[in-house]
Amino acid sequence: xxxxxxxxxxxxxxxxxxxxxxxxxxxxxxxxxxxxxxxxxxxxxxxxxxxxxxxxxxxxxxxxxxxxxxxxxxxxxxxxxxxxxxxxxxxxxxxxxxxxxxxxxxxxxxxxxxxxxxxxxxxxxxxxxxxxxxxxxxxxxxxxxxxxxxxxxxxxxxxxxxxxxxxxxxxxxxxxxxxxxxxxxxxxxxxxxxxxxxxxxxxxxxxxxxxxxxxxxxxxxxxxxxxxxxxxxxxxxxxxxxxxxxxxxxxxxxxxxxxxxxxxxxxxxxxxxxxxxxxxxxxx
Amino acid sequence: xxxxxxxxxxxxxxxxxxxxxxxxxxxxxxxxxxxxxxxxxxxxxxxxxxxxxxxxxxxxxxxxxxxxxxxxxxxxxxxxxxxxxxxxxxxxxxxxxxxxxxxxxxxxxxxxxxxxxxxxxxxxxxxxxxxxxxxxxxxxxxxxxxxxxxxxxxxxxxxxxxxxxxxxxxxxxxxxxxxxxxxxxxxxxxxxxxxxxxxxxxxxxxxxxxxxxxxxxxxxxxxxxxxxxxxxxxxxxxxxxxxxxxxxxxxxxxxxxxxxxxxxxxxxxxxxxxxxxxxxxxxx
Numbered sequence: 001x002x003x004x005x006x007x008x009x010x011x012x013x014x015x016x017x018x019x020x021x022x023x024x025x026x027x028x029x030x031x032x033x034x035x036x037x038x039x040x041x042x043x044x045x046x047x048x049x050x051x052x053x054x055x056x057x058x059x060x061x062x063x064x065x066x067x068x069x070x071x072x073x074x075x076x077x078x079x080x081x082x083x084x085x086x087x088x089x090x091x092x093x094x095x096x097x098x099x100x101x102x103x104x105x106x107x108x109x110x111x112x113x114x115x116x117x118x119x120x121x122x123x124x125x126x127x128x129x130x131x132x133x134x135x136x137x138x139x140x141x142x143x144x145x146x147x148x149x150x151x152x153x154x155x156x157x158x159x160x161x162x163x164x165x166x167x168x169x170x171x172x173x174x175x176x177x178x179x180x181x182x183x184x185x186x187x188x189x190x191x192x193x194x195x196x197x198x199x200x201x202x203x204x205x206x207x208x209x210x211x212x213x214x215x216x217x218x219x220x221x222x223x224x225x226x227x228x229x230x231x232x233x234x235x236x237x238x239x240x241x242x243x244x245x246x247x248x249x250x251x252x253x254x255x256x257x258x259x260x261x262x263x264x265x266x267x268x269x270x271x272x273x274x275x276x277x278x279x280x281x282x283x284x
Numbered sequence: 285x286x287x288x289x290x291x292x293x294x295x296x297x298x299x300x301x302x303x304x305x306x307x308x309x310x311x312x313x314x315x316x317x318x319x320x321x322x323x324x325x326x327x328x329x330x331x332x333x334x335x336x337x338x339x340x341x342x343x344x345x346x347x348x349x350x351x352x353x354x355x356x357x358x359x360x361x362x363x364x365x366x367x368x369x370x371x372x373x374x375x376x377x378x379x380x381x382x383x384x385x386x387x388x389x390x391x392x393x394x395x396x397x398x399x400x401x402x403x404x405x406x407x408x409x410x411x412x413x414x415x416x417x418x419x420x421x422x423x424x425x426x427x428x429x430x431x432x433x434x435x436x437x438x439x440x441x442x443x444x445x446x447x448x449x450x451x452x453x454x455x456x457x458x459x460x461x462x463x464x465x466x467x468x469x470x471x472x473x474x475x476x477x478x479x480x481x482x483x484x485x486x487x488x489x490x491x492x493x494x495x496x497x498x499x500x501x502x503x504x505x506x507x508x509x510x511x512x513x514x515x516x517x518x519x520x521x522x523x524x525x526x527x528x529x530x531x532x533x534x535x536x537x538x539x540x541x542x543x544x545x546x547x548x549x550x551x552x553x554x555x556x557x558x559x560x561x562x563x564x565x566x567x568x
Contacts, residue, residue: 100446102395102533103447105393105413108392164414249386
């Protein structure tokens, strides 16, 4: 498995593979890979002849007060995980390889990005769409793999691919959890032992909401309130948002009678964690 | 030569050509093709194995009070011109083939789009960049051809290609003029006989400016004033803008000691025409 730093090297390799008629899967990541990423890579390896994992902490998707500088990085660990999972290449560029100082082009998805994380992190999804567009143009993958943990990101990338006619199939992969239910995330490494315990409240509150919906509750506001109450029991937790939205348009709903995304963002101490589930009426 | 209406047909043909190792040139147009377009197609035919001409009056690059509905269309004429020029395919989609009703993705180049036509036509270049991104993703050309008449558009598309890593070479082609000097444009068909005569003032005023710069004039404001006075002599002409800008950043300059773009937009009656030239200090 090769690790390359330049766009030119990626293009050369991709051109060679395409000449041989090989299909290419892309797994875009910010590194510090965990079991969640591994499940994306595993799926990609199954479905494609060659898999490129991009490891790039993308500066333009972080807000000025967010954790770009402290975001965990561990390329040696990432190399081992990619190698053992059967990936063919890591693309690990410097920010200067990806962005000219006078760069001035952005890709923006409106509507879908207004609520949820988009409301709390202005410019975040513009940064995501821009870097994903660049990666698609550099790698020209047949398929690209994104986790359902970032449910809004997945919906936004799918919309972008549809609207801009990228010839890429976007594949969403299920959330991978720790044994005790916490959704895997690179940011979990920020948590103290006490916070790690407190973080269970995310999954716990969502489970309660799921039970309610499965039992036929239609009042989305009531479901939100139940999540809120559950999270507020945990003193180290501070709610960023709780949202029940149409799973396609991501618009908030009042009545739970369609295909729903139930998504939350919660600060545990200084660490912002997200979790979600989707629910279709009549589902058990 | 084929004329196709769907993205799917373009992709199928392109895939076949790529399998055969053929290079592809794209000439994006809004149709009603004239000698200016023909020069783009001719160049593309020389430099590529296959040439696709897109003919699409792109609704999202027109402002609400602009001429989207009345913009001239003549696909039978366009077919003849493309066929006789050696193009391999016309891509002539309906707006509904290009845009979903709930489309919400745009590509935006900032900075370069703030002055000149961008200042006068808000959203215009966002519409251009979005449709060009789509065409690049549909056609995946090796080279794409744009006229220097739309100097700002050419600069903006080049910037977009660089910033988003499109694997496309953008080729700019010189302005083609009528014998009396008027730059060829589909919008020239709007002009009455009297207006057609009045339109010569664009080229005439630019020629005066060029002479001044060639003779060593360094005061950009003075050069602008000379253009302004010349245009104002023509009663049917109304200045939209006169700009002297750095040819790369498109920022207005006061001193003419670099690589310059001298660009004007002038209403002749209700018809808005543009013209320009580039000038390098020391050039004759």
